[in-house]
Every structure is written in structure tokens, then in C-alpha cells.
Amino acid sequence: xxxxxxxMRDETxxxxxxxxxxxxxxxxxVQGLIKMDAMNGLFILDEADKTEAFAIATLLEILDPEQNxxxxxxxxxxxxxxxxxxxxxxxxxNTLDTVPEPVVDRCQVVHLGRYSVEEKVEIxxxxxxxxxxxxxxxxxxxxxxxxxxxxxxxxxxxxxxTHEAGVRQLELVLRTLLLRLQRxxxxxxxxxxxxxxxxxxxxxxxxxxxxxxxxxxxxxxxxMALGVNSERGVGGVIPVQATRVPSxxxxxxxxxxxxxxxxxxxxxxxxxxxxxxxxxxxxxxQLDLDPAEIDAPIHLHFMGGSTRKDGPxxxxxxxxxxxxxxxxxxxxxxxxVTGEIDTQGRITGVG
Numbered sequence: 575x576x577x578x579x580x581x582m583r584d585e586t587x588x589x590x591x592x593x594x595x596x597x598x599x600x601x602x603x604v605q606g607l608i609k610m611d612a613m614n615g616l617f618i619l620d621e622a623d624k625t626e627a628f629a630i631a632t633l634l635e636i637l638d639p640e641q642n643x644x645x646x647x648x649x650x651x652x653x654x655x656x657x658x659x660x661x662x663x664x665x666x667x668n669t670l671d672t673v674p675e676p677v678v679d680r681c682q683v684v685h686l687g688r689y690s691v692e693e694k695v696e697i698x699x700x701x702x703x704x705x706x707x708x709x710x711x712x713x714x715x716x717x718x719x720x721x722x723x724x725x726x727x728x729x730x731x732x733x734x735x736t737h738e739a740g741v742r743q744l745e746l747v748l749r750t751l752l753l754r755l756q757r758x759x760x761x762x763x764x765x766x767x768x769x770x771x772x773x774x775x776x777x778x779x780x781x782x783x784x785x786x787x788x789x790x791x792x793x794x795x796x797x798m799a800l801g802v803n804s805e806r807g808v809g810g811v812i813p814v815q816a817t818r819v820p821s822x823x824x825x826x827x828x829x830x831x832x833x834x835x836x837x838x839x840x841x842x843x844x845x846x847x848x849x850x851x852x853x854x855x856x857x858x859x860q861l862d863l864d865p866a867e868i869d870a871p872i873h874l875h876f877m878g879g880s881t882r883k884d885g886p887x888x889x890x891x892x893x894x895x896x897x898x899x900x901x902x903x904x905x906x907x908x909x910x911v912t913g914e915i916d917t918q919g920r921i922t923g924v925g
Contacts, residue, residue: 575606579629579665580621588632590649600649603636604656614660622677623667630674637663637680671885688739695728702745706752717755717768730772735782747779754778791907795899798910799876799891801883811910812876812883816895819871833896837876840884846915847874850892853919854900863900872896889915 582588582602590601600608606617625633636642642658650656665681667673689697706712719727731751736743755768755778768774795816833851835844858865874892876883890913898905913921 575610575615576618576620577602577606578620579626579633580624582626582629585628585632586648588629588636590647592648592651598649601647603645603658604647604649607656607661613657614662616662616664619663619665621667622665623669623672625674625677630677634676634680637677689741691729691732694732694741694744695725697741698728698732698744698748699724702741702748706745706749710749710753710756712752712756715767716759717752717770719770723771727770727772727775730775735779751775751778792904793907794902794904795895796907797891797895797898797905798907799888800910800912801885801888810878812878812888812891814888814891814895815875815877816899817873817875818899819873833872833874835874835876836879837874838879838882839876840882842886843876843884843888846886846889847892849917850889850915851896852917853889853893853915854896856917857897857919861897861901868900872899886914887912889913890921893919 586601588601588603590604591598599605603617607613607615619633635645636658639659642661643655645656645658646652647654647656665673665677670678670683707714731747732744735747738744751770755770755774759768797814797816799812799814801810801812833847835847839847854861854863855865855868874895876888890911893915894905894911897903913923915921
């Protein structure tokens with residue numbers, strides 16, 4: 575039985591309503607047991623990273639093997655003990671950062687890495703292409719890939735037209751390609767069997783775009799950071815720019831106050847730039863920097879101002895951007911970094 579924790583707005587969704595209320599009913603857990611007609615069923619609790627604060631206490635009771643054999647639904651009140659100890663619970667989340675820590679402590683965490691290119695090729699060949707042919711009635715004798723080059727063309731599509739860990743964008747690209755070729759074969763009177771080649775792919779699909787505004791050359795003071803949109807649960811590349819501002823030192827004379835940031839930052843990320851600045855000044859000797867010579871303020875900008883940004887893992891990128899600006903060494907544009915930094919310049923494990 576699958577239920578989404580992200581869509582729940584009230585504790586009664588999980589624990590049920592008291593039977594004296596109008597329209598009362600059992601909660602999602604008891605309804606799942608009724609639907610499965612079993613007391614040892616498998617629950618999939620989706621979107622655990624979007625769990626509302628109200629549901630944490632109830633969720634802990636459900637997951638804790640020491641007390642979930644005495645689970646009480648409000649509909650049955652305390653007259654019926656519901657034994658959940660024989661049930662299995664699988665929680666899914668896009669990121670652990672926003673999953674409540676007590677919930678994580680009661681679970682065995684299994685990290686699933688992104689698909690490799692070869693896995694995406696197999697998924698596309700065995701599942702996505704047959705499904706698209708069945709849904710849109712596209713026979714292989716009408717439109718098909720070049721014989722003995724199917725895997726090669728799928729790799730070309732993956733490398734050049736998708737920027738994702740999963741295969742949703744790949745399915746969208748394949749659907750667009752097949753439907754455009756199908757439309758062309760329908761409107762051409764002398765249409766023969768369409769053989770998909772690399773040249774035909776380039777003519778049928780728009781020029782692939784980059785996932786972010788990556789520079790055409792390496793630049794001083796600009797670093798690519800990795801970020802996660804906590805609302806959508808997807809990752810992205812965020813260019814971080816550090817630029818000198820030709821003006822006088824801040825009023826209090828401290829070097830930390832010299833660095834100010836823009837880009838719709840939340841509190842934690844704003845603190846990360848303070849920590850990163852202190853770390854760079856602490857490592858000034860290793861970087862051949864003289865802190866006394868740093869007299870111009872620095873403006874940090876995180877591109878994509880319409881998106882709220884938060885989290886400590888931008889510290890590494892901020893530190894590199896500031897170090898690049900102060901030393902004059904250009905940063906590679908094809909590398910993105912992530913990781914929390916401390917005041918002494920040490921970076922934690924990469925998330």
C-alpha cells in the first residue's frame with residue numbers, strides 16, 4: 575500500500591478521525607491494512623523528505639518496533655490495539671537533508687546512486703521504446719533505429735540531450751523524436767521505412783542546451799556549485815561569482831564584513847559564506863595571501879535569483895570562489911563542487 579507523506583496536511587490523515595465526528599474514518603495506515611487484507615503488509619511511504627512537522631511524532635510511533643504493536647487509531651480510539659510489528663515500511667526521499675533526524679534513526683538507510691549510461695541504454699531499449707511504440711502505435715517496420723547501432727544512438731541521445739540522474743528526460747526526448755518522425759511519415763505520400771541515424775536525430779531535435787550558464791572559458795572568481803531545490807527535490811548547478819567592489823573597507827574594519835552576497839539566500843547559506851571567508855583568511859599562508867593587502871570588498875552572487883537557496887554545502891564553492899579571486903588563479907568551468915567547510919578550511923564528506 576502506497577501513501578504520500580508530502581500531501582498530508584493534518585495528523586488525522588495518518589491516525590484517523592474520532593468516530594463521533596461527521597465524516598470520520600480510519601487513518602491511512604488502517605485503511606491500508608483493510609485494503610491489503612493483511613496484518614503483515616508492505617507500506618511504501620513516499621516523499622519522506624516533505625514530511626510536515628505535525629506527522630513526525632505519529633510517524634515515529636509507526637516505525638518504532640518497540641511501540642508499533644500498540645498503535646492506536648483515533649477512529650477505534652484506545653479500545654483496539656493495532657499490531658504493526660509484522661508490517662514492513664519503506665520510506666523514499668530525494669534527499670536526506672530535509673528528512674527529520676529521528677525518522678532517519680529508525681530506518682536502515684539505503685543510498686541509490688544515479689543510473690550509469692549503460693543502465694539507461696538498457697532501460698530505454700527494453701522498457702521505454704516498447705512502451706512508446708505500444709502507446710503511440712509506432713511499428714518497428716515503420717520507424718526504427720539503424721540496425722546494429724541502437725545502443726550507439728541511445729548513448730548519443732543520453733550524452734547530448736539529457737542532464738539528469740533518472741530517465742524521465744530521456745523518455746521525453748525519445749517520445750519527441752518518434753512522434754516527429756511519425757508525423758513526417760504520415761504527411762509524406764512516398765514515405766518509406768524511416769531509419770533513425772545520428773544525422774536524422776540532429777535534424778529532428780533542437781540543438782541541446784546546457785543545464786546552466788557555464789562559461790566558454792575558465793574564469794577567475796567563478797565556481798560551479800551543486801545545489802538542491804528543497805521544494806522540488808531536484809539538484810542543479812549554480813554558478814557562484816566573486817567580484818571585487820572598488821570601494822573602501824567596511825566600517826568595522828573586519829575582513830569578514832567585506833564579503834556580502836546576493837542571490838536569494840537563506841540563513842544557513844548566508845552563514846556558510848561567513849565561515850568560508852574565515853577559512854580562506856585562516857589558510858592565507860598556504861595560498862600565498864597577505865590578509866593586510868585585502869582592502870577591497872568582495873561581492874558574492876549566486877546566479878538564479880528567483881530560486882531560494884539554503885544549506886551548508888555551498889561552503890566549499892564559496893571558499894574556492896573567494897580564493898580564486900584573491901589569488902588570481904582561474905577555476906575550471908567543467909567541475910562543480912559541494913561540501914560544508916569549517917573555519918579552518920577543512921571540507922566535510924561530499925553529500
